[in-house]
Amino acid sequence: MQPGSDEEQWREDCAPRRVLELFSTKWTSMILHTLHARHGGTARSGALHRSLPGISKKMLIQTLRELEQSGLIERHTLDSVPPAVSYALSPLGQLMVEPIELIYDWARQNSGALDQLQPRSTSRRRG
Amino acid sequence: MQPGSDEEQWREDCAPRRVLELFSTKWTSMILHTLHARHGGTARSGALHRSLPGISKKMLIQTLRELEQSGLIERHTLDSVPPAVSYALSPLGQLMVEPIELIYDWARQNSGALDQLQPRSTSRRRG
DNA sequence: CAGAATCCTTAAAGATACTG
DNA sequence: CAGTATCTTTAAGGATTCTG
Numbered sequence: 620m621q622p623g624s625d626e627e628q629w630r631e632d633c634a635p636r637r638v639l640e641l642f643s644t645k646w647t648s649m650i651l652h653t654l655h656a657r658h659g660g661t662a663r664s665g666a667l668h669r670s671l672p673g674i675s676k677k678m679l680i681q682t683l684r685e686l687e688q689s690g691l692i693e694r695h696t697l698d699s700v701p702p703a704v705s706y707a708l709s710p711l712g713q714l715m716v717e718p719i720e721l722i723y724d725w726a727r728q729n730s731g732a733l734d735q736l737q738p739r740s741t742s743r744r745r746g
Numbered sequence: 747m748q749p750g751s752d753e754e755q756w757r758e759d760c761a762p763r764r765v766l767e768l769f770s771t772k773w774t775s776m777i778l779h780t781l782h783a784r785h786g787g788t789a790r791s792g793a794l795h796r797s798l799p800g801i802s803k804k805m806l807i808q809t810l811r812e813l814e815q816s817g818l819i820e821r822h823t824l825d826s827v828p829p830a831v832s833y834a835l836s837p838l839g840q841l842m843v844e845p846i847e848l849i850y851d852w853a854r855q856n857s858g859a860l861d862q863l864q865p866r867s868t869s870r871r872r873g
Numbered sequence: 874c875a876g877a878a879t880c881c882t883t884a885a886a887g888a889t890a891c892t893g
Numbered sequence: 894c895a896g897t898a899t900c901t902t903t904a905a906g907g908a909t910t911c912t913g
Contacts, residue, residue, distance in 0.1 A: 629799065634857035635779075638860070642766055643772070644885075649763075672758075677889095680895080680897085718848070722849070727762065736764055737815055771906095772906070792874065803875085829876085829913085874913100879909085881908085884905085887902080887903105888902100889898100890900105891899100892895100892897075
């Protein structure tokens with residue numbers, strides 16, 4: 620088609636790819652979605668864990684750390700015994716929830732058509 | 747929030763997760779996007795390869811095979827020498843391009859804010 | 874040109890046990 | 894409750910070589 624038009628989007632580091640890279644790890648988008656859609660933006664670790672059936676404690680904490688380092692969530696701790704820790708979407712995190720909800724909404728609206736989607740023979744992500 | 751509301755979306759096999767799983771492999775969404783946005787839905791293998799800087803021939807063919815098996819693209823071959831093969835978005839593929847373009851559009855519109863996104867220390871996806 | 878066949882490296886994810 | 898520390902598995906992705 621137009622070989623050289625809008626060259627930025629083919630760069631390795633363009634915005635779309637950064638967003639998609641965020642979606643490429645198993646739990647990232649699900650945690651952000653759950654935090655937003657099920658907990659209104661803030662939740663304690665345990666509550667979040669219970670909202671995410673199938674996730675291991677390790678993957679939960681690890682992903683939360685990565686999200687924190689990316690500036691998408693904030694970790695708030697109440698120095699009590701037993702410890703109480705909550706995670707909240709940062710402003711940037713609230714922004715990143717937008718495309719995630721776009722996907723969720725679109726997918727739910729098209730779930731009928733998506734049933735035709737054959738799962739890949741390879742991959743199947745070691746779940 | 748509402749613990750038990752809309753229980754489907756927390757299932758392992760819900761539509762949103764199937765879509766996101768498709769995005770989880772490195773080249774899938776980029777190939778579909780390129781096929782659509784740069785080639786109008788159909789392209790020959792070589793042209794596609796040149797439109798995707800950084801992809802290896804192996805990953806291109808492998809991902810194309812998976813997309814074909816998922817019913818998202820169709821492989822058309824002209825039995826000539828040298829061989830000519832083209833790949834085209836199927837109706838289902840054209841549907842799946844929708845959420846991909848949603849992401850691309852959203853990301854381009856918010857590329858400024860996305861510059862704040864810190865890359866994760868781990869991961870960095872072996873590219 | 875389009876692709877198959879190997880080999881290899883690493884990271885993503887899970888299991889399990891332990892700590893304050 | 895919230896989190897760390899290992900250990901292991903496996904598959905995703907890449908490099909290279911070969912073929913019709």
